[in-house]
Amino acid sequence: MIKRSRQREAVRRCLAERCDHPTAETVYLSIKDEFPNISLGTVYRNLSLLSDMGEIKKITVSGGPDRFDGNTAPHYHFFCSRCGCMMDMDLQMQTDLDILAAEHFSGRIESHEIQFTGICPECMNSHKI
Amino acid sequence: MIKRSRQREAVRRCLAERCDHPTAETVYLSIKDEFPNISLGTVYRNLSLLSDMGEIKKITVSGGPDRFDGNTAPHYHFFCSRCGCMMDMDLQMQTDLDILAAEHFSGRIESHEIQFTGICPECMNSHKI
């Protein structure tokens, strides 16, 4: 039986409010204003709990800590190789990819994820490249 | 100036020979037959060295250690959610995706990666699902 907790609410709320796909550490620091002595372990536990319940999404990034996404609707991500920021892509789901991939595959394909890489808009502006 | 070393050759050869996208640990154990006292650090160092030189590719997997791929030609991957194995997909590169994604994006898109998820052929056979 699951009980509600203020800390878990705060984690949930934090992810709902921001769209920058924060890390556990960032969520922790962000919540610390409201709960000065929240534990990092609590943040981790609730992040994976919410993730297991399907209320948030965990995003694995190469060579860095995991990030979390409050937007559970299927969508793709962009990762800036310059500043390391991550953002959602405005691109409809390519459902046909699963079908296309299944043609030469004898297993079962359930889903796919796409991660784009490049230079984010902000980096394009701030530095001349 | 880079000098050749038997250990690095072994790492390179190991990845060239197998197509199961081994982890650093797996490469280490595999090489240990030939070099009984090779250091895990040496394996890590050479894996990232070869990766930096573009001779192999590093693959980041959610909730597990990094894997390495001796096939540097652009291709997509499949990850089995049951046994955790990883395999190459027989699907041509969807280069149009970068163009499509760029339409509603003011940054610069350089590339993309796709990872399919589901049940691998072997798991489909061995267990009735």
Next chain:
DNA sequence: AATAATAACAGTAACAGTTCCTAATATTTA
């Protein structure tokens, strides 16, 4: 071939991100 220069090594300590443990606290049930 011998020597010098230095890249790479083995071994190990340190590190980052994450999970696990315990006694205390908060939430729910009765």
Next chain:
DNA sequence: TAAATATTAGGAACTGTTACTGTTATTATT
């Protein structure tokens, strides 16, 4: 209100990876 128990804070422990150090292997020079 009291009992039951999920959750917490805090910190120890764990995993994957990188960095450090003195030694060894490889290459360049003589």
